[in-house]
Amino acid sequence: MTAPYIHPELQCLLDQAPIRPLLTHTTLAQLRVPTDVRDSTVYFPQALPAICHNIDGPGGSLEIYEYRPSQAPESEAALLWMHGGGYVMGHGKDEWFGALFAEMAGVRVFSVNYRLAPEHPFPAALDDSQIALHWLVEHSTKLGIDPARVAIGGASAGAGLAAALAIHNRDVAGPAVAFQLLLYPMLDHLHDNPAAYKEVPRWPRATSLKAWEMYLGATGATAYSVPAMASDLAGLPAAYLCIGEADIFLDEVCAYAKRLQDAGVVQKCQTYPGMFHAGESLGYDTSIGRQMSHDYVNALIGALLS
Numbered sequence: 450m451t452a453p454y455i456h457p458e459l460q461c462l463l464d465q466a467p468i469r470p471l472l473t474h475t476t477l478a479q480l481r482v483p484t485d486v487r488d489s490t491v492y493f494p495q496a497l498p499a500i501c502h503n504i505d506g507p508g509g510s511l512e513i514y515e516y517r518p519s520q521a522p523e524s525e526a527a528l529l530w531m532h533g534g535g536y537v538m539g540h541g542k543d544e545w546f547g548a549l550f551a552e553m554a555g556v557r558v559f560s561v562n563y564r565l566a567p568e569h570p571f572p573a574a575l576d577d578s579q580i581a582l583h584w585l586v587e588h589s590t591k592l593g594i595d596p597a598r599v600a601i602g603g604a605s606a607g608a609g610l611a612a613a614l615a616i617h618n619r620d621v622a623g624p625a626v627a628f629q630l631l632l633y634p635m636l637d638h639l640h641d642n643p644a645a646y647k648e649v650p651r652w653p654r655a656t657s658l659k660a661w662e663m664y665l666g667a668t669g670a671t672a673y674s675v676p677a678m679a680s681d682l683a684g685l686p687a688a689y690l691c692i693g694e695a696d697i698f699l700d701e702v703c704a705y706a707k708r709l710q711d712a713g714v715v716q717k718c719q720t721y722p723g724m725f726h727a728g729e730s731l732g733y734d735t736s737i738g739r740q741m742s743h744d745y746v747n748a749l750i751g752a753l754l755s
Contacts, residue, residue, distance in 0.1 A: 452648040453695040456723030458735035463650050466731065472535065472656040474567070474663075481538050497548040502559075504584050507576040508569065512562040513584070516547035518555045525595035526556040526753040528630065529582055531603035531610040533727065535635070535652075535660035536566050536574060539607070545730065546604060553746045556753055557594065559585055563610070570666030571674040578614045579623065586624035598753045601686075602630030605652075605727060606660070609635035612676040612705075615685050628752035629688035632745055633726055635660075637677035637701040638670050644699035652726040654697050677701060682712040689717050689748035691741060693724025719744055 455463065470476045500515040518524055528550055532539040541562025550558045563577035582601065589596040603611040608631040615629050638661040640654050665674055672679035688709055692702040699720070706718035721741055732738035 454723050455650070455695055455725060456728075456732075456735070456737045458737060459723065459725065459728050459732045462732050462735070463725075469651070471653065472537070472659045477537060477567075477663075496544065497551055499542055499544065499547060499560075501542075502584075504580070506580050508564055508573060511577055511580065512541055513581055514542050514547060514560045514562065516544075516551040516558040516560070518551040518557070520552075521555050523593055524555055524557050525593060526598040527585060527592075527594045527600070528554075528556050528558045528749065528753075529578075529585055529599065529601045529611075530558050530560040531563065531574075531578055531601075531607035531614075532560060533603065533605035533607045534565070535657065536606045536610070536664035537660050538565070549742065550746065550749060553742075554749045554754070556600075556749065566660075566666065567663035571664055571668050574610055574664075575613055575617060575673055578610055579617060579621075582614065582618060582624055582626070596625065598627055599624070600628035600630055600749065600753055601626050602628075602632070602749070603634070604632040604730075606635045606664075608632050609676060612636060612688075613673050615688075616676060616679050616682075617673050619684050626686045628749070629686050630745065630749055630752075631688055631690045631702075633692045633696055633698055634676075634690065634702060634705070635698060636675070636705050637698075638665065638675045640697060640701070642700040642704075645697045645701070647695070647697065649695050649697055650725050651728070651731075652697065657697060677705060682709050682714060685709065685712070685714050687715040687752065689719075689745065689752070691719045691721070691745055693721045693726060693728055693741075695723060695725040695728075698726065717748065 502513045532543040561581045564573040709716040729738040729741040
């Protein structure tokens with residue numbers, strides 16, 4: 450395997466970061482413990498509190514964490530957010546991205562604490578996300594949300610889940626969605642392309658394949674679990690995609706963006722040389738990390754607030 454170029458500022462952070470084991474059933478508990486410490490005061494002066502909404506979900510009580518912009522708490526634009534973590538890690542109380550989009554984009558963020566694999570394989574996460582979308586739109590008047598300005602989005606697996614939600618929501622004639630914000634989305638369970646075989650940091654092919662195995666469980670892969678398998682992308686909401694060039698998802702994301710375009714969906718896909726998977730989150734105070742964050746925040750502003 451060949452190693453791609455890593456931006457020097459990010460390489461310095463990698464050199465200091467703890468080595469993460471490959472994902473297995475044995476290491477899953479260890480990997481579920483967060484290790485990256487991100488200082489949100491780089492972007493905003495104080496932590497943003499989360500408001501927890503408990504709704505009736507397919508598997509029982511479903512938590513949705515709301516983050517409101519401190520300067521515009523009554524903003525009518527909303528982002529339904531699905532956190533990252535390979536479908537097997539992470540939590541809906543996503544204080545980093547929740548605060549980031551609330552404070553920098555001026556939108557209200559509703560982050561879904563969807564059920565995780567392998568305890569809850571597909572379709573649990575998709576079912577939770579679809580219910581959350583229905584709840585958000587059906588309660589828009591009470592929440593003070595403009596249902597015409599609701600976006601869905603996520604990072605990594607959360608972005609893959611958002612892409613799957615867009616497809617499923619279209620097929621079931623669900624609530625209107627204004628925009629998809631897909632940050633380095635996890636779209637293809639095969640990872641059989643040149644980029645996927647490169648020796649990359651943080652999220653290598655072996656770990657991703659294991660995550661897909663845990664997520665899919667005994668079910669076969671379909672467009673609702675693996676968006677890259679969708680045969681028809683027409684009629685989906687406009688989308689913004691971004692991906693680092695040192696990410697195993699690079700080829701898959703670019704291919705999906707091209708297919709969206711061919712299907713008549715307005716899309717923009719930005720790539721970043723030297724950026725590894727979710728590198729802007731670890732390298733939030735680097736020049737390339739700031740640029741990537743600035744770009745996707747502006748994409749959301751352009752879609753919901755312009």
